[in-house]
Amino acid sequence: MPTPAPPSDTAAPARLDVVNLTASYHGRPAVADVDLAIEPRQVTALIGPSGSGKSTLLRCLNGLHLTVPGASVTGSVLLDDADIYAKDSNPVEIRQRVGMVFQRPTPFPTMSVRDNVLAGLHLGRRLGRGPHDDLAEQALTKAGLWPEVKDRLKAPGGSLSGGQQQRLCIARALAVDPEILLMDEPCSHLDPISTLTIEDLIREIKETYTVVIVTHNMQQAARVADTTAFLTMPAVGEPGRLVEVGPTERIFSTPRQQTTEDYISGKIG
Amino acid sequence: MTARMPASPVRRGLSHRLAVNAVMTVVLALATAGVVALLVWILAYVAGQGLKYLGPVFLTQTPPGEPSQAGGGFANGIVGSVIIVGIATGLSVPAGIAAAIHLVEYRGRLARVCSFLTDVLIGLPSIVTGAFVYALWVAHFGFSGLAGAVALALIMLPLIIRATEEVLRLVPNELREASLALGVSRARTVMSIVLPTARSGIITGAMLAVARAMGETAPLLLTALGNDLFLEANPTRRMSTLSLQIFNNAITGFATAQARAWAGTLTLIIIVLVLSVGARLLSRRGIARSAR
Ligand SMILES: Nc1ncnc2c1ncn2[C@@H]1O[C@H](COP(=O)(O)OP(=O)(O)O)[C@@H](O)[C@H]1O
Numbered sequence: 219m220p221t222p223a224p225p226s227d228t229a230a231p232a233r234l235d236v237v238n239l240t241a242s243y244h245g246r247p248a249v250a251d252v253d254l255a256i257e258p259r260q261v262t263a264l265i266g267p268s269g270s271g272k273s274t275l276l277r278c279l280n281g282l283h284l285t286v287p288g289a290s291v292t293g294s295v296l297l298d299d300a301d302i303y304a305k306d307s308n309p310v311e312i313r314q315r316v317g318m319v320f321q322r323p324t325p326f327p328t329m330s331v332r333d334n335v336l337a338g339l340h341l342g343r344r345l346g347r348g349p350h351d352d353l354a355e356q357a358l359t360k361a362g363l364w365p366e367v368k369d370r371l372k373a374p375g376g377s378l379s380g381g382q383q384q385r386l387c388i389a390r391a392l393a394v395d396p397e398i399l400l401m402d403e404p405c406s407h408l409d410p411i412s413t414l415t416i417e418d419l420i421r422e423i424k425e426t427y428t429v430v431i432v433t434h435n436m437q438q439a440a441r442v443a444d445t446t447a448f449l450t451m452p453a454v455g456e457p458g459r460l461v462e463v464g465p466t467e468r469i470f471s472t473p474r475q476q477t478t479e480d481y482i483s484g485k486i487g
Numbered sequence: 488m489t490a491r492m493p494a495s496p497v498r499r500g501l502s503h504r505l506a507v508n509a510v511m512t513v514v515l516a517l518a519t520a521g522v523v524a525l526l527v528w529i530l531a532y533v534a535g536q537g538l539k540y541l542g543p544v545f546l547t548q549t550p551p552g553e554p555s556q557a558g559g560g561f562a563n564g565i566v567g568s569v570i571i572v573g574i575a576t577g578l579s580v581p582a583g584i585a586a587a588i589h590l591v592e593y594r595g596r597l598a599r600v601c602s603f604l605t606d607v608l609i610g611l612p613s614i615v616t617g618a619f620v621y622a623l624w625v626a627h628f629g630f631s632g633l634a635g636a637v638a639l640a641l642i643m644l645p646l647i648i649r650a651t652e653e654v655l656r657l658v659p660n661e662l663r664e665a666s667l668a669l670g671v672s673r674a675r676t677v678m679s680i681v682l683p684t685a686r687s688g689i690i691t692g693a694m695l696a697v698a699r700a701m702g703e704t705a706p707l708l709l710t711a712l713g714n715d716l717f718l719e720a721n722p723t724r725r726m727s728t729l730s731l732q733i734f735n736n737a738i739t740g741f742a743t744a745q746a747r748a749w750a751g752t753l754t755l756i757i758i759v760l761v762l763s764v765g766a767r768l769l770s771r772r773g774i775a776r777s778a779r
């Protein structure tokens with residue numbers, strides 16, 4: 219595989235390899251036997267019907283899954299060849315390297331816009347207290363939010379519009395300088411204009427980050443993803459499985475599996 | 488124009504619903520007015536009786552040696568209440584918040600036991616708490632303000648645990664996950680995200696517990712005992728409190744002592760009211776800061 223030269227301003231993005239992963243809640247697998255390679259500097263989309271385990275799989279990629287009571291995993295997730303579920307791996311460090319943006323915008327309600335952006339750095343004790351306006355500006359610029367909030371840095375994070383809040387959360391995730399960014403249906407609560415803004419943003423940040431995005435919306439997958447993975451479950455109550463993965467165009471034009479074709483042509487889901 | 492339309496079953500249903508709605512509105516308004524009137528009556532009565540004697544002398548002097556005499560005040564009781572409840576708050580608030588965090592955020596192994604004990608403590612009559620502290624402490628070391636503070640702390644603790652637990656559960660889990668996902672440790676997430684978000688609710692809960700402790704009398708009879716002779720600010724000795732002095736003066740039967748008791752009652756209500764309003768203001772500031 220040809221490795222492109224890393225850009226000078228950030229570390230090379232990492233790759234992820236999911237190997238034979240099964241994730242369960244209270245002993246019931248939600249997603250089973252997943253093998254998936256996630257390439258650096260690409261957008262990988264996870265699509266599939268509700269309950270097929272897309273969110274669960276995504277949350278396994280930074281270990282957040284195990285913070286849920288009763289959750290367990292078998293198999294491994296290799297972050298640049300180191301298993302994040304190995305005994306000696308440090309979950310806090312993994313989550314610093316693999317950032318995440320959630321379905322619903324989650325600005326911290328007691329913090330200003332600026333403090334929200336810097337929250338990961340302050341609370342992770344990687345940065346002393348202080349204004350650090352330059353760092354906040356960098357992260358907000360990357361998230362395309364700087365022009366809109368540069369005069370409102372002290373306003374509460376919750377005072378922004380929904381789309382701005384979501385980009386604030388992206389800025390917050392990018393501020394800790396992760397190598398990988400996971401996004402769980404980041405546009406599902408947003409209006410079409412905000413959605414397009416965020417999609418543009420995803421295309422931009424994939425130059426420097428590895429991006430994995432869960433989406434319900436197949437047009438969105440087609441618009442932003444280089445690689446698309448399709449998950450589904452054979453029946454309700456059974457664990458989701460990875461059916462097919464490949465370049466997005468191929469998945470949408472000539473799927474190899476019948477279930478994939480049924481899903482993207484709207485017959486199931 | 489609607490009157491000309493034939494009365495369909497749907498429309499009859501509507502007028503029925505409107506009638507029920509009107510009746511219920513009146514009933515609820517009356518019930519509310521009744522409750523408010525009762526509260527206002529109590530407050531007005533206490534204020535009327537208390538204001539007869541409440542004044543600088545009452546607030547700065549100790550009671551006269553002979554209860555039938557006029558004059559004197561509850562200065563020692565006010566100081567005692569502040570000190571004893573202050574110590575009880577210092578003991579119970581940190582412990583209660585820590586226990587609630589253990590219950591909600593860590594679901595620790597002690598969680599079930601802790602939750603059960605909280606229920607038991609909440610249901611315990613306060614005189615029993617007083618007797619417990621008497622047997623374990625006072626019987627060995629004598630009466631003291633400190634023993635009273637411990638008894639009050641035991642009464643406040645379960646109230647604070649329950650109130651804090653409730654607000655912690657109201658903090659959306661998404662905020663915790665968002666913080667964890669930034670590579671923030673669990674402990675830091677609790678301290679810097681969860682607790683500040685729940686702050687106003689926790690303050691309100693603590694204030695209610697303080698108000699409750701301010702009025703407690705029975706457990707103090709068995710622990711702090713009371714001291715009407717002089718102003719005692721050393722909590723290792725027996726101490727008076729407002730509630731004890733109200734009790735002692737009210738049961739004498741002398742009009743002079745009862746005047747002091749009423750003034751003490753009004754003072755107690757004012758202290759509790761000031762604390763509650765203060766807590767409201769604090770929590771409103773918290774909400775304003777977190778408002779969207
Ligand atoms: N916190 C949880 N506890 C128990 N079961 C869960 C939890 N989260 C998800 N599940 C179950 O796991 C399965 C997959 O869910 P999820 O990963 O959210 O799917 P998707 O994101 O594709 O809709 C579902 O059957 C769901 O009920």
Ligand SMILES: [Mg+2]
Pocket residue numbers: 272273274
């Ligand atoms: Mg989901």
